[in-house]
Amino acid sequence: MIDTNLENLVSELKEVVNLFDGADSLNIKHRFTESEKKFVNTVTLSGKVFSYGNFIGSLSGEIEKKRLVKRYSKLSLYKALAKFYGKDLPWGALTGIRPTKLAYQQIEKDGDFTEFFIDTMKVSGEKTSLIKSVLNSQKxxxxxxxxxxxxxxxxxxxxxxxxxxxxISADIKSALKYVDEYVDTLVDEINYSAKFVKNLRSIYxxxxxxVALSDDKLSKVLDAIDKINTGVEYTVEAGRPDAITESNLKLLKEHKVTRICINPQTFNDKTLVRLGRNHTAKDVIDKYQLAKDMFDINMDLIAGLEGETFEDFMFSLDKAISLSPENITVHTLCIKRGSYLAESEDRLSGEEVNRMVEYAHQALNEAGYNPYYLYRQKYMAGNLENVGYAKPGKACVYNVDIMEEISSNVACGANAISKRVFGGGERIERVASPKDVLTYINKIETIKKEKSELFAD
Ligand code: SF4
Known part of the structure; x- marks a missing residue:
């Protein structure tokens, strides 16, 4: 529970509280006061008082003042909690999902981001260097x-x-009755949206x-996209090996797809069974061998899967490296509060997941992969991050554009979010489609209208 005199910042302050395991059960009192050129934040945690003062120079106006009140309130709460629990967190007081975007903004403002990350936001030197490497790979x-x-x-x-x-992901067997209608609606939306595509950078x-769609249905979608494609990077999330076939790979190739994602998540069969995936590690390897000379391949792994040890993760990572795909993305498991995983006794500690992530970083670097995009999610195991690694020259443009929000996105389908960027990403407007497949189908005319307003010149 948090009691603050800055009502408008309750949810932001809660994000900081959520960074520390167990902190949501503390009695937290936060008081902000302002005297001439000084902000004071006093935090009381179960009776212990922590107070922090920050001198503020001349402010350019209300917007800057609001920004600094938020920054120093969150930071003070973070520092008090770090002291209370006797531990610093790798990302310090940063709660946003795009630390690289913040780094770019800081560089534009001050010419450098490292001082702000380390000294102000208390980000570790290690995570700050990781951001530096990502920015370097994005050149x-x-x-x-x-x-x-x-x-x-x-x-x-x-x-x-x-x-x-x-x-949202409907099991194709139980959702069969909607698949035809969904594909037709999607194709209609793609055809309609073609006029919004300018300076195309990538397709995803x-x-x-x-590829769980039958070849004839997949062809309909690919045919529609052919009319948009100008020969750019074109990625298809093939995903699970149980859906990849020789014939759908051939189809993707005919439609000028340049990369596919094959996502093992783990190379341990026991874990795959536990996760409810109907395939083995060998299936992944077999499908990878089928596809590797046809496409660049992205592979996803997850650190912190239920019941996996450090050795299990190490085995999966080493296996992925030995296969040598162009990209390997290491996700840390996202544990939603109240989900069965959050309650699970097999859940790994943040320290163990951190060890996995550190191992991945080192092993991938040694194997010639560079980190090139990074994002964080709420409730990630150990408050860590997802990092995409690529061989030199093989970074995925789509991933960079999406993470940095520097390019507009024309998105089609249920749960798709179209974005239009203004001022290099300073302002972003969005149109989100309904998650539910049937609602999406029924609302398609409204979605089209909203998109035409979003992308109007
Ligand atoms: S492959 Fe599994 S994790 Fe991925 S969308 Fe489908 S059900 Fe969800």
């Missing part, structure tokens, strides 16, 4: 331009549902498991 790809667009289409069906899944068909 040549990072391009702020309000006229650029990426294109996205979403296919929300999977052969079966994984236990940890947080996407995500899921779900797009």
């Amino acid at each position: 040549g790809i990072y391009e702020k331009n309000d006229n650029n667009t990426d294109f996205f289409a979403f296919v929300p069906f999977c052969p079966s549902r994984c236990k940890y899944c947080s996407f 068909i995500g899921g779900g498991t797009p």
Whole structure:
């Protein structure tokens, strides 16, 4: 429970509280006061008082003042909690999901971000260097331009549902009755949206498991996208090996797809069974061998899966490296409060997950992969991050554009969010489609109207 005299900041302060395991059960009192050129934040944690003062120079106006009140209130709460629990967190007081975006903003303002990250926001030196490496890998790809667009289409069906899944993803068997209608609606939306695509940077068909569609249905979607494609990077989230076939790979190749994602998540069969995935590690390897000479391949792994030890993760990571895909993304498991995983006794500690992430970073660097995009989510195990690594010259443009929000996104399908950026990402306007497949189908005309307003010149 948090009692603060800054009512408008309750949710922001709660985000800081959530960084520390168990802190939501503390009695927390926060008081902000302001005297001439000084902000004072006093935090009382179960009777212990912590007070922090910050001198404020001349402010440019109300907006800057609001920003600094928020920053120093969150920071003071973080420092008090860190002291109370006797531990610092790797990302310090940063709660946002895009630390690289913040770093770019800081560079534009001050020419450097490291001092702000380390001294002000209490980010560890290690995470600050990780951000530096990511920014370095993005050179040549990072391009702020309000006229650029990426294109996205979403296919929300999977052969079966994984236990940890947080996407909407209808099991294709139980959702069969909607698949035809969904594909027709999606194709209609793609055709309608073609006129919003300018300076196309990349195309991404995500899921779900797009290749869980039968070849004729997948062809309809690919045919529609062909009319938009100008020969850019084109990624399809093939996802699970149980949906990949020789024939759908051939189809993707014919439609000029340049990269696919094959996501093992783990190479341990016992874990795959536990996760409800209907395939083995060998299936992943077999499908990878089928596809590797046809496409660049992205592979996803998860650190902190239920019941996995450090050695299990190490085995999966080493296996992925030995296969040598162009990209390997290491996710840390996102544990939603109240979910079965949050209650699970097999849940790993933040320290153990951190060890996995550190191992991945070192092993991937040694194998010639560089970190090139990074994001955080709420409730991540150990408050860590997801990092995409790529071989030199093989970074995925779509991932960079999405994470840095420097390009508009024309997105089609249920749960798709179209974004238009203004002022290099300073302002972003969005149109979100309903998550539910049937609601999406029924609301398609409204969605089209909203999109045409969003992308109007
Ligand atoms: S493959 Fe991905 S989208 Fe499909 S059920 Fe599993 S986690 Fe969810």
